[in-house]
Amino acid sequence: MEIDRKGLLSKLEALKGTGFDYLVKITVVDYGKNMQAVYFVRDIAKNRDETLEVNLDYKDPWLPTAIDIYPAADWYERELMEMFGIEIKGRITKRLLLEKWDGIDPPFRKSFEWNKEYRTQV
Amino acid sequence: MSTRINIGPVHPSTHGVLHLAVDIEGDTIKDVEPHIGFLHRGVEKLVETRMYMQSPPYMEKLDYVAPMSYDEAYVAAVEAALGVEVKERAQYVRVIELELQRIASHLFFLGALCNDMGQMFTMFMWVFEDRDRVLDLLQEATGQRMFYVNMRLGGVTMDLPPDFTDNCIAFLDHLDKRITEYEKYLEKNPVFIERTKGVGILSAEDAKALGVTGPTLRASGVPYDVRSAKPYYVYGKLGFNAVKLEKGDNFARYRVRILEMRESSRLVREALSKIPDGDALGAPIRLIGPAAKNRVVTVSRELPRGECMMYMVSDPQRPYRLSIRSPCFINLYALPHMARGQRLADLFSIMGSLDLVMACVDR
Known part of the structure; x- marks a missing residue:
């Protein structure tokens, strides 16, 4: 079902x-x-x-953290922060999970350019 | 006063490249922080640039211990997106091959677990002898020993060879005897008992909260198995029962896999006796009708390591977005929870009992 992100946490809580x-x-x-x-x-x-399903605005993509309701959300949220550049509000750990991107376009977005030269931090 | 030690990324017991930052106090683990991503290849992004049936080889590299299972999960998602029906004989062939693959993977687990506990290479060599016989069978059936790429839309590349049934039954008889031997060898071994029983306990509530899956979940007393919860192919007809144990320690996780090998052996026998005649071959790679745009499919499969969910949004020629729910990824997330309060030396027996493949974690 499709819901608004403001009602996400209460919906998840109700489902739990x-x-x-x-x-x-x-x-x-x-x-x-x-x-x-x-x-x-x-x-x-x-x-x-x-x-x-939660629709996100392209210009201001953020989600509330679900980690208090489902601890398993932790690494999935970190992956989304990194791969899609989505801000997860309310998280304590913000360390990237898989790679250390050098402040570039989030790689899993469709706007990512394949042939551009990207550098990663060492 | 705790000390932080770094284990890995290159370490013989990390099953690949994994960096664990461990805080210890004396010999007791206070916290573990896994640092992953050393094998991250961005497969989910890569498949967006490939045609549907160009991607199975990439999927196989995600789990090099049980490659066919991942391949099958991806091809099943493509079949769902394109609306392709799998032929009946092909369903049986797939189940037989996937269960053989599961046996091979669990045998590998057994060897690797004993290696992690310091019983260097005795068990490893024994199980490799049996695993080799599974690979021989799969080679007969698919033509390859490691990366099979034998799934095609609606079927498989090769039907089972004529003498496959006899060879397979002979192997399964041999396997059943060997499993009994392994049990006898391991479950009376004081070192093995000491390092498994009561070590790395995960309760049922924690297992569900942390989202662990597969044998790890079933060892904690939650009998969720995709093969029985949402039966695919002919698992419903073969009368599959999910294994369940209560304790949630290393020993239970080892025991679940022993029981699953026995169940797989029974499933293969049953499938071989019921397999119908007919055609099992799938469509050639080039013959693919276009898929609907933005059709969303979700396919769940029980891999040897746990539940893999393929979430695919389709485009006519290639996946628009493929999201893989990898079983190892979420099982590794539970490692710090299990390791806290244990001895440092037990860290690797706990990790070994999770049966991780780092390529599957990082994707």
Whole structure:
């Protein structure tokens, strides 16, 4: 289901209250004009899956952190910060996860140019 | 007063290139901080520039211990995006090959785990003898020993050879005997017991909260297995039951894999007895109809290391976006939680029990 990012945390909390106690994955798709974050949560006992889709503005992409509700969100959020340049509000750890990019375009966005010369920090 | 020591990135026990910054107090671990990304190749971005069926070789390199499983998960996502049905015989062939691959992977786990505990190369050589026989079978069936690339849309590249059933049953009989031998050897071994029982305990609540998956989750008392929760191919017909153990320590994680090998062996036998006649070959690589634009597909598969979810947004010729939920990535995230309060020497037995492949973590 599609929801607004301001209502995301309360929705996740409500889902966790009804048995969805397992976070499968958080991912983002860049559609060119906007981005969409997708949260997959699961109720293991009843074998139900739920997908939350959050549309993000391209100019101001931020998400609230879900780490207090689902600790598993930690590394997924760090990956999104790094690969899509999304600001995750409310996080303590902001260290990049996979690489150390030199302040360049986030590599998984569609605007990333393949042939441009990019340098990474050593 | 705690001391920080750095382990890796190049270290014989890290199963690849992984850097662990460990805070210790005396011999007790206070905290572990994994630094990953040394094998990051950006596969998810790379496949956006390739045609659909040019990508399976990249997928296989993500998990070099069980390459076919990753290949199959990706091809299944492509099939879902293109709306291709898998032929019935091909479904059986895939299940047989995937379960053989799982046996090979779990055997490798057993050898690597014992290496991590200091039982250098005895077990490793024993399991490699058996693993080699699995690879021989897969070579007969696919033509390759390591990177198979044998999945095609709707089927596989080669049907099973005529004498495959006999060879496979002979191997499975041999394997069942060997597993009993391994159990006898390991479960009465004081070193093995000491370093597995009660070490690296993960409770069911923590396992769910940290999002761990696969054998690690099932060892903690949560019987979630994609093969039984969302049966794909013919797993529903073969009567698959998820393994479950309660304790959540290293020993339970080792035990789950032993039980899964037995279950896989049973599944292969059952599939071989039920396999129908017919055609199992898939479409040639070049014959691909265009996919719908922006169709979103989610495919879950149970790999030897846990659940892999492929989230794909399709474009006519190539994936618009592929997001891989890698099982090792999230299992490694749980490592600090399990290691806190344990001895430093047990860090690698805990890591070994997670069965990590670093290429799968970094993608």
